[in-house]
Amino acid sequence: MTTLLFIEQLLNGLQFGVMLFLMSAGLTLVFGVMGLINLAHGSLYMIGAFAAAAVAAATGSFLLALMASLAAAALAGALIELTIIRRLYDRDHLDQVLATFALILIFSEGTRWLFGSFPLFLDVPAALSGPVTLPGGIQYPAYRLTIILVGLAVAVGMFALINRTRVGIRIRAGEADREMIAALGVDIAKLYTFVFALGAALAGFAGALVGAIQSVQVGMGEPVLILAFVVIVIGGIGSIKGAFVGALLVGLTDTLGRFLLPQMFALILEPSAAVSVGSALASMLIYILMAGVLIFRPRGLYGVA
Amino acid sequence: MFLRTAVLAASTALLGAMAQADVKVGMITTLSGGGAGLGIDVRDGFMLAVKQAGRDDLEVVIEDDQRKPDVAVQLADKMIQSEKVDVLTGIIWSNLAMAVVPAATAQGKFYLSPNAGPSPLAGKGCHPNYFNVAWQNDNLHEAAGAYANDAGLKNSFILAPNYPAGKDALTGYKRMFGGELAGELYTKLGQTDYAAEIAQIRASGADSVYFFLPGGMGISFLKQYAASGVDLPLVGPAFSFDQGILQAVGDAALGVKNTSQWNKDIDNAANAAFVETFQAEYGRLPSLYASQGFDTANLLISAMGKADVADADAFRAALKAAEFDSVRGDFAFGDNHHPIQDIYVREVIKEGDVFTNKIIATGLSDHADAYAAECKM
Numbered sequence: 001m002t003t004l005l006f007i008e009q010l011l012n013g014l015q016f017g018v019m020l021f022l023m024s025a026g027l028t029l030v031f032g033v034m035g036l037i038n039l040a041h042g043s044l045y046m047i048g049a050f051a052a053a054a055v056a057a058a059t060g061s062f063l064l065a066l067m068a069s070l071a072a073a074a075l076a077g078a079l080i081e082l083t084i085i086r087r088l089y090d091r092d093h094l095d096q097v098l099a100t101f102a103l104i105l106i107f108s109e110g111t112r113w114l115f116g117s118f119p120l121f122l123d124v125p126a127a128l129s130g131p132v133t134l135p136g137g138i139q140y141p142a143y144r145l146t147i148i149l150v151g152l153a154v155a156v157g158m159f160a161l162i163n164r165t166r167v168g169i170r171i172r173a174g175e176a177d178r179e180m181i182a183a184l185g186v187d188i189a190k191l192y193t194f195v196f197a198l199g200a201a202l203a204g205f206a207g208a209l210v211g212a213i214q215s216v217q218v219g220m221g222e223p224v225l226i227l228a229f230v231v232i233v234i235g236g237i238g239s240i241k242g243a244f245v246g247a248l249l250v251g252l253t254d255t256l257g258r259f260l261l262p263q264m265f266a267l268i269l270e271p272s273a274a275v276s277v278g279s280a281l282a283s284m285l286i287y288i289l290m291a292g293v294l295i296f297r298p299r300g301l302y303g304v305a
Numbered sequence: 306m307f308l309r310t311a312v313l314a315a316s317t318a319l320l321g322a323m324a325q326a327d328v329k330v331g332m333i334t335t336l337s338g339g340g341a342g343l344g345i346d347v348r349d350g351f352m353l354a355v356k357q358a359g360r361d362d363l364e365v366v367i368e369d370d371q372r373k374p375d376v377a378v379q380l381a382d383k384m385i386q387s388e389k390v391d392v393l394t395g396i397i398w399s400n401l402a403m404a405v406v407p408a409a410t411a412q413g414k415f416y417l418s419p420n421a422g423p424s425p426l427a428g429k430g431c432h433p434n435y436f437n438v439a440w441q442n443d444n445l446h447e448a449a450g451a452y453a454n455d456a457g458l459k460n461s462f463i464l465a466p467n468y469p470a471g472k473d474a475l476t477g478y479k480r481m482f483g484g485e486l487a488g489e490l491y492t493k494l495g496q497t498d499y500a501a502e503i504a505q506i507r508a509s510g511a512d513s514v515y516f517f518l519p520g521g522m523g524i525s526f527l528k529q530y531a532a533s534g535v536d537l538p539l540v541g542p543a544f545s546f547d548q549g550i551l552q553a554v555g556d557a558a559l560g561v562k563n564t565s566q567w568n569k570d571i572d573n574a575a576n577a578a579f580v581e582t583f584q585a586e587y588g589r590l591p592s593l594y595a596s597q598g599f600d601t602a603n604l605l606i607s608a609m610g611k612a613d614v615a616d617a618d619a620f621r622a623a624l625k626a627a628e629f630d631s632v633r634g635d636f637a638f639g640d641n642h643h644p645i646q647d648i649y650v651r652e653v654i655k656e657g658d659v660f661t662n663k664i665i666a667t668g669l670s671d672h673a674d675a676y677a678a679e680c681k682m
Contacts, residue, residue, distance in 0.1 A: 005508040012500035063532035119553035131534030194460040279491040
């Protein structure tokens with residue numbers, strides 16, 4: 001029984017980590033390639049979820065809803081890159097934080113204006129609702145299993161894109177020396193718009209996937225944004241591989257911490273104290289992990305020195 | 306020097322004269338971010354009552370606390386010092402209430418709580434100027450514990466967020482529940498993924514789950530619980546089943562029993578009129594939060610009809626008398642200025658296309674909170 005529970009929690013941690021990867025992949029690319037801190041990344045996540053909920057309500061198709069989330073977030077990403085973000089590349093980080101924070105407020109209130117203050121309904125497709133029985137007799141929600149598979153597929157796709165394609169070479173070159181690749185005739189402006197839209201699309205996709213099992217509401221992106229920043233700092237800024245490893249680390253640490261810490265404290269404390277101490281410590285655990293990684297690897301696990 | 310004192314005296318006199326004529330209310334509530342639905346309902350219920358009263362001597366200033374304690378404290382300071390309000394109200398979250406209420410009442414302002422009812426303010430920290438029009442935090446959970454006994458549940462797994470109201474919730478449930486606890490968990494406030502908790506529920510051998518997860522947290526939990534295949538009966542307070550979020554939860558909530566001091570089918574004239582006019586005004590069904598906002602405003606208006614807010618003792622007595630038509634039917638304040646009221650058990654049903662609640666039983670009658678005895682005032 002306990003082994004089963006532990007394996008189920010491992011799967012939960014994996015699923016959470018994969019979600020975080022979708023969110024942080026775009027963030028780390030934008031930070032790494034363009035040197036831009038984008039606080040509005042969480043808003044793109046929210047846009048994806050709202051677009052999916054609206055399309056699912058209109059058409060009843062979850063697949064169309066997912067495509068809408070990709071399209072809407074990519075479009076919103078490209079649009080803000082062309083109109084606002086583009087002007088921030090040469091500014092210092094404080095200006096970027098200020099401007100993208102303003103974008104959060106604009107997107108949040110704009111969404112409230114369009115959709116109202118009450119959460120929207122977005123449900124998992126009927127084919128994936130309910131649990132499946134895995135080998136060993138573990139009951140696990142089919143939808144979460146799908147998220148894990150989809151997330152891993154996206155991760156493989158991202159590796160291939162970065163390491164095997166011409167665009168990927170340009171992105172890596174842009175990270176290393178952006179003046180040089182501009183001098184070599186690469187249209188850096190177009191590349192930046194592409195990278196930004198790609199990151200936005202992934203965030204929107206994550207929002208739609210998660211929206212189906214959580215609540216689609218204004219402000220849903222900000223808590224995830226904080227975790228995504230933790231992930232990219234742990235993984236090393238600009239590294240897709242780092243984002244992947246960091247996301248899985250954070251996902252597993254958070255899930256297993258929430259599960260194991262209260263039980264561990266129960267061995268030495270009385271039950272109610274164990275629950276409150278364990279819960280409190282569990283919510284700090286990923287930040288402790290981040291601090292620990294930064295002590296030994298100040299640039300993150302895969303950061304370039 | 307003399308001139309300045311004279312001007313000061315004159316302006317103070319002027320202010321006094323103004324206060325005598327008007328009551329100025331400062332409403333600090335959550336209008337943006339994740340918890341906005343609750344604050345908007347309280348505001349809309351409150352303003353509906355104000356509009357229906359049609360008094361021109363009542364002014365309401367509304368500000369958004371963004372669910373942040375520091376923002377709420379700043380707003381309260383601003384309202385007390387520069388807006389010179391007489392009465393404060395509106396706070397949804399207990400951690401914000403704990404940050405604002407003691408300081409406001411200590412400065413001689415009245416505070417009417419339309420939602421948060423943390424236990425310290427009902428017990429040792431009670432104050433003559435603090436009135437809770439909704440409930441003490443434990444109340445709905447106590448009713449849920451009593452209901453669980455009636456339903457023959459013996460072994461509950463209980464969980465709530467790690468903040469003052471979450472602790473009050475589990476304390477309240479445990480106070481009344483006679484069975485065993487299969488497990489007890491505190492989650493992060495604002496947490497949206499409950500996979501780890503649900504796995505523990507599955508492994509715990511419980512026969513029922515009691516959860517207090519207000520707003521979006523409840524939506525996430527219910528949907529994930531439905532998908533997990535854990536098929537234990539759920540019991541909760543009304544906060545995860547209010548009108549604002551039921552549509553977002555969908556079928557996952559159908560049939561769940563929850564406890565509330567109000568529902569739209571409570572049979573009295575005030576409630577029927579409230580449900581009808583709220584729908585006409587805002588185009589949606591009212592939630593329990595809206596009913597609490599509505600009652601809070603009507604309590605204030607009833608006191609204004611009997612006493613002048615400048616005469617604090619008379620105004621306090623008028624509030625304490627609570628002579629207004631509550632949408633809950635019978636309503637009275639106990640000695641610690643918290644309600645003594647019936648708490649009902651509701652079931653989530655579907656009326657046409659709309660998910661809503663219907664009352665199936667009375668959980669606790671004329672129920673007062675457990676902290677009243679600790680209150681010395």
